[in-house]
Amino acid sequence: MSIKAGIIGGAGYTGGELIRILINHPSVHISFIHSRSNAGKPVTDVHSDLIGDTSLEFTSEIAQDIDVLFLCLGHGESTKFLRETSINPSIKIIDLANDFRLRKDRKQPELNREFVYGLPELNREAIKTASNIANPGCFATTIQLGLLPLANTGVLKEIYTTGITGSTGAGQKLAATSHFSWRANNIQAYKTLTHQHLGEIGESLDQLQPGTEIELSFVPWRGDFTRGIFISSTVTTDLSLDELYVIFEDFYKEHPFTTVSRAPIFLKQVVNTNKAVIQLEKVGTKLVIHSAADNLLKGASGQAVQNMNLLFGLDERTGLNLKPAAF
Amino acid sequence: MSIKAGIIGGAGYTGGELIRILINHPSVHISFIHSRSNAGKPVTDVHSDLIGDTSLEFTSEIAQDIDVLFLCLGHGESTKFLRETSINPSIKIIDLANDFRLRKDRKQPELNREFVYGLPELNREAIKTASNIANPGCFATTIQLGLLPLANTGVLKEIYTTGITGSTGAGQKLAATSHFSWRANNIQAYKTLTHQHLGEIGESLDQLQPGTEIELSFVPWRGDFTRGIFISSTVTTDLSLDELYVIFEDFYKEHPFTTVSRAPIFLKQVVNTNKAVIQLEKVGTKLVIHSAADNLLKGASGQAVQNMNLLFGLDERTGLNLKPAAF
Amino acid sequence: MSIKAGIIGGAGYTGGELIRILINHPSVHISFIHSRSNAGKPVTDVHSDLIGDTSLEFTSEIAQDIDVLFLCLGHGESTKFLRETSINPSIKIIDLANDFRLRKDRKQPELNREFVYGLPELNREAIKTASNIANPGCFATTIQLGLLPLANTGVLKEIYTTGITGSTGAGQKLAATSHFSWRANNIQAYKTLTHQHLGEIGESLDQLQPGTEIELSFVPWRGDFTRGIFISSTVTTDLSLDELYVIFEDFYKEHPFTTVSRAPIFLKQVVNTNKAVIQLEKVGTKLVIHSAADNLLKGASGQAVQNMNLLFGLDERTGLNLKPAAF
Amino acid sequence: MSIKAGIIGGAGYTGGELIRILINHPSVHISFIHSRSNAGKPVTDVHSDLIGDTSLEFTSEIAQDIDVLFLCLGHGESTKFLRETSINPSIKIIDLANDFRLRKDRKQPELNREFVYGLPELNREAIKTASNIANPGCFATTIQLGLLPLANTGVLKEIYTTGITGSTGAGQKLAATSHFSWRANNIQAYKTLTHQHLGEIGESLDQLQPGTEIELSFVPWRGDFTRGIFISSTVTTDLSLDELYVIFEDFYKEHPFTTVSRAPIFLKQVVNTNKAVIQLEKVGTKLVIHSAADNLLKGASGQAVQNMNLLFGLDERTGLNLKPAAF
Known part of the structure; x- marks a missing residue:
């Protein structure tokens, strides 16, 4: 064809x-x-x-x-x-x-x-x-991939998410915050709690876990690299780490581009690919879901x-x- | 002398x-x-x-x-x-x-x-x-500076913190995660919810706000720069942004190295100085406190x-x- | 097959x-x-x-x-x-x-x-x-691609070359000069005039332009990036820029991975590809040949x-x- | 005062x-x-x-x-x-x-x-x-510091110089080549053999070594860092490395900001200082002089x-x- x-x-x-x-x-x-x-x-x-x-x-x-x-x-x-x-x-x-x-x-x-x-x-x-x-949007994709299996299990309530994105996420227009002299070796938060992708994320979570008011507090950061998004989302759950890994692995087992990793993930694993990676960590009742994707590719x-x-x-x-x- | x-x-x-x-x-x-x-x-x-x-x-x-x-x-x-x-x-x-x-x-x-x-x-x-x-430790310093005025007001309960640190925070010993080829353009979480500075932070918050069990969920990230720490902490409070700014400004008014900024802060404002900067943002009941310091100097x-x-x-x-x- | x-x-x-x-x-x-x-x-x-x-x-x-x-x-x-x-x-x-x-x-x-x-x-x-x-070696490849058409024309005599390479050129072993804290934002010369690739370059030039003692002064630099090599070689010649471009374009016209560019080239044009790019500039009798390739791929x-x-x-x-x- | x-x-x-x-x-x-x-x-x-x-x-x-x-x-x-x-x-x-x-x-x-x-x-x-x-200009300063003692000795004739400069050298105006997405991890030559600082360098060399037509072929590069200039200049001389070091050390002994180093120099030695460092290396009759300075400070x-x-x-x-x- x-x-x-x-x-x-x-x-x-x-x-x-x-x-x-x-x-x-x-x-x-x-x-x-x-x-x-x-x-x-x-x-x-x-x-x-x-x-x-x-x-x-x-x-x-x-x-x-x-x-x-x-x-x-x-x-x-x-x-x-x-x-x-x-x-x-x-x-x-x-x-x-x-x-x-x-x-x-x-x-x-x-x-x-x-x-x-x-x-x-x-x-x-x-x-x-x-x-x-x-x-979908780039932040929306990477955040959702970390949350969909939980929404599908019906356990989401309050989510605290921080994400960092490369400079290509802001497009090629020139701006003070895209100047190399400013952005190199720098970090800054922007659109705190008001990022435009919150709407599509909310609707997807609602699609899998309807009827719950899910609160997502998202703080996006500008990173000093060109490609990629790294996300850490923290939620509260009584499910064990093993149960959670099974839930995530089941959810993604037929999806070739999203991989659940039991080893520590990092941003460059997925840069210049269409892949996303997800890792879980749990201490007490707090679960942290890390996810990463290339904002220009999978995103x-x-x-x-x-x-x-x-x-x-x-x-x-x-x-x-x-x-x-x-x- | x-x-x-x-x-x-x-x-x-x-x-x-x-x-x-x-x-x-x-x-x-x-x-x-x-x-x-x-x-x-x-x-x-x-x-x-x-x-x-x-x-x-x-x-x-x-x-x-x-x-x-x-x-x-x-x-x-x-x-x-x-x-x-x-x-x-x-x-x-x-x-x-x-x-x-x-x-x-x-x-x-x-x-x-x-x-x-x-x-x-x-x-x-x-x-x-x-x-x-x-x-104090470097993460401990930068996180505390963002939280002390709130502890002093007695309003802390649950805190969700993400922080990013430069490579000098890990010292000069050679390690896979300090190799330039790995760390350049990369981001990774480490010591999720278990960072060794949680103890000293907890004690300082308890010193100002005794008797409350304050929960701090802290996700540290490795950043692809050499110097500095940037923190975003999210808490829930009914105090208004204006009230909060007054609380912070009062708390630090006699402290020459810590400045409360109403303009957006960023990491490089404080790199190679002994200063720390703090900025507040609020949407609904969620308050985000950003803070930044040089890990080798103020930290x-x-x-x-x-x-x-x-x-x-x-x-x-x-x-x-x-x-x-x-x- | x-x-x-x-x-x-x-x-x-x-x-x-x-x-x-x-x-x-x-x-x-x-x-x-x-x-x-x-x-x-x-x-x-x-x-x-x-x-x-x-x-x-x-x-x-x-x-x-x-x-x-x-x-x-x-x-x-x-x-x-x-x-x-x-x-x-x-x-x-x-x-x-x-x-x-x-x-x-x-x-x-x-x-x-x-x-x-x-x-x-x-x-x-x-x-x-x-x-x-x-x-071939990575520096050897990138330098030779900039010089072979000139050797083929028999005009080489004295060559002054500076090259910069990413950290992956030094392999994955840990070393003081591969520590992120040192290499980030840094430049250093190394193996000045004594780089181990000079031998293979010399033999290739001699293969195309036998009988001339060609002197190549090569200063390699360590760059603060992970991938790629950028070379500028300066030689003296009476050939015009147009004649030179024709010589280069003819030499490479059947070679799919090496492209002669009349527009300014830059390192990231070829990063993560098997390609090499070459650009010529001339002032008076001095010709500068720029060439770039990915040290891990074409190199x-x-x-x-x-x-x-x-x-x-x-x-x-x-x-x-x-x-x-x-x- | x-x-x-x-x-x-x-x-x-x-x-x-x-x-x-x-x-x-x-x-x-x-x-x-x-x-x-x-x-x-x-x-x-x-x-x-x-x-x-x-x-x-x-x-x-x-x-x-x-x-x-x-x-x-x-x-x-x-x-x-x-x-x-x-x-x-x-x-x-x-x-x-x-x-x-x-x-x-x-x-x-x-x-x-x-x-x-x-x-x-x-x-x-x-x-x-x-x-x-x-x-003086920033490239002009760093190049001259590497050449003045040689001009003072009257031995300069042909000089081949490559230099790399940080993004702050181009000022704060926005341009395609100052966009972070372009400049990060990138290298490019510009103003090859025609940099505007050649005039002032030539006059200074002539001041110390009048009457010689000194040819300086200078290839400037844009580097992927914010601060600093690193230079390697190659000249031909029969003076020994020891003689040359004595000449350089004598020339700068009363100048507090310019240091001649017998150990390998690198760019970050001088970043955020008013200092310049110089190192010599010699193989055969070729002398390479490395010099480095912060373009915004000593430059x-x-x-x-x-x-x-x-x-x-x-x-x-x-x-x-x-x-x-x-x-």
Whole structure:
């Protein structure tokens, strides 16, 4: 099979990662990479690490003879784009922004499209039969993977989460906090208790553990690295560590990209891969769940391709056996 | 005044920082720097950044005509050292290890010495009249500074703390987790809920808020930087943010090294200084207290000199107006 | 075709990278991964980023029904290993150490083997018909790629080269200069003018430009990053920049992993890939050639697989379309 | 003595470093810190690491009852500023930009001022009696310190220099190459053979070794750290390493901030200090001179204060005994 794919917003970080994956995907042909500001330029002018790998150029045209369209736009811009641009209804859409993630946004009668929240570990069966995917956020993915088995067991109540993210999580726009002189060797909290991913996390937990008011206090930190998210969530539970490990291992046993580890995990285990790792530790009644993922891959473009694979009946892992950076 | 100071364990990280401070301290003369393994070598053989600044050599002798002795040894080694080495009773001792920090360890009848827990923001008056100081741990210092005003108000109950520390916090011994190839761009949790500083933190909170069982769940992380600690602690309280800021500002108003900031703080504000910064954020009933300090300075050798200044009646800040690294 | 491969020394950095590549190589089956010190342990105990990707275990056995054996041992240990271990003569050997790189070491009558210097851009035809490969050094590869077209044109005389390498270039053994606290944010020269790769570079230049005494002054630096080598070599020539670009582009036009760039190159263009990039700049008679490669891939394990592909008649690129780390 | 100092351009990197030094300088009172864009704001709004250290505010006024005025403006803006702003002729000026460094720019009849090139190791006596100082560039300082003793011996002819600089060398303006995601773990050459500091270096070498056409091929690199410059220069000479060390040690023996080291030097030896270190290595006729300095201190604001000390008859080191960052 050859899936014809188009990319909107190919000059950004998630667009670039998508291209890096898709040019080596055995079942995908990239039909076009759209970028308004770079139309006509070689893709390697922007993603210069692809030198020697591709001679594709950015285009301002949007071909309609494609099977899937990836939207790699800023948050809020996907809706605008779909309203202004006629897209053949038979084309499946995978949106990497936050436009269609929440329940209230998933049905879009005006666009004549309905979106499924694309976290395969939560919604794999629904994704397989979906036409449109709302790809989860990076923090949302990594936090949820640490909590879903507990929600599924019905034991969540109060959660205290700290997470740290690399600079690519903030996109490529220049800002004081993305200046190397500031960010190198630095740590800062931001959006304390108010991060925009809290909504989608809450809805997923509610999907598995409905009827409980689950309180999630999340403190995100900016880290002095480029890729990856590391999370530690603390909850209270009487379940034993062994029982908990069994619950987690059962929950993920059919999910190839999420691994439960009984050895200490660390961020670089998953950098430059589509994998997530989870580790549990318990003292008294306090359980700490550590989880890690690459914000641009499992947290964005890798998961988008995983979703595409599911949408088109491919093995979930196709094109996603990425060599870890490791160091 | 000229205080004659001796240093035991001058080849390690805290010993080195102490030397860096004391060679520019206007009221201190370094009598000797003891290092068993480096005796006879120039100090700059080990601390080569001091090239051009000092011609001191490490010694194996311990002169007794000094006023103060700093112990910069590994944890547990201070007790051993003092048992095996006769130190003139008139010499004040400042111990940077964890040997004498806990209540049960402060009175040492065998050594004929009694130690005061040397956190000036908690015990300044007691320090001024003390003879021996147990210098607090680095995580302990930074976490406590974020919590003391709340303990003093009597509102603490459950605390969820995440902290991140630089590589110098683990000392200079070689280990898999201190290898550059591993630690660069990496994050890992360690000693989850079991960090050895929990004891001293608990006792300090109990000193200000006695009779409450305060639960502190602390998840420490290894960070990919060399210096500094950043902490976010989450607690539940009905006090308003304004009330809380007033409480914190009042608590620290006479303490020159701890500043309460209404602007967002970040780690590099305090790197290479003896300062700590604190910021508060509140959403609903959840209060997050961020705090940051340099683990080798306010968290170790800088605070040791601050304590020395207090012991000898000097202005607390003498010799500690350090230029921030800033970048 | 399925090539059966064995790996000796699978616990080190180059062994790990080789595993990372080979587990996804479509034409290779890993028969065994030998590690004396780790025999019986899962490979993921050492290379924990492979969690979820492989259930292979290190072995102490060396199976003889394989097609190719990779030696990922310390320098000097390959000779010792081959002398002490009987290896079926039909098994091809690819040695990643420096044991057989120099002319004087390539014929090994005692071992009944003859090695070809495995730089495909220099010796591709010879590699295709070889039985044993001496895989080039990392600095040697990156420096040579910047100089071979000039040697081929016969214009080299005096070369001034500075290069910087990541921490993985020094292997995983612990050392003062591999401690994170030392190496972070640091730069140091080492092996100034005496680097062990000068020999193989000199012989390659002599192969293309025989009879000239070419002087190469090489200053290597330790960099504060984990992966990659960046080189700037300065030479004197009357050829114009345009002529030079044509010479370089011609030289590499059939070589898929080495790209000549007219835009400014940078290290991260090639990190986590098997690619090398080259850029030229000229002012007056001075030509500066910049080149960059990943020391563990094009500079070691990636090139080893490229050589294996050539040895077995596969497309050079098989299994080496690696997603760049990019950030 | 109390020197009254004004600062123009106090919001930038060099302005900030100057403030960090001067607020602890025992003989200086900061009269004002001028910043057009920040007038009225606390200095800590911009330089937030100074929290707790100063309550100064940026001003738009320029008081005339000062002794010295530091210009911390962009290159080319100092001339403009002095033409547009009346400055009392008795006020000494120290310019940190490149406006007055070259011979042709040092005499400014229109401004009625004459500048001395402020490299104390070259021009200390002239600085002591000067009224206006052109403070050297950061690369210029570090490269010259490695070459001046050779120029003084009259042996320079061809010099091949590579240097690497931290991100603060490029100032605080946002740019693609200052984005953390790009610069982290990266290396790139820039301004190859055309760096703007070549002029001032050439004039200094000519001052000590007049009449020789000295060729300096300089390749600057961007490094993935914030502070510091590391240089390796290669020259050809028949002098022995011992003779050379004596020449260097003699040249710098009265200069407190420049140290010749017979042990290997590294960048972090001098970070956050006003010091420079130099090391020599020789193989055959090739001599490599390594030198390192902090670009913001010995390469900018620290040297500016050193020059101020000389201008006002103070010990050169006053206020410049800075604790090294060390890690």
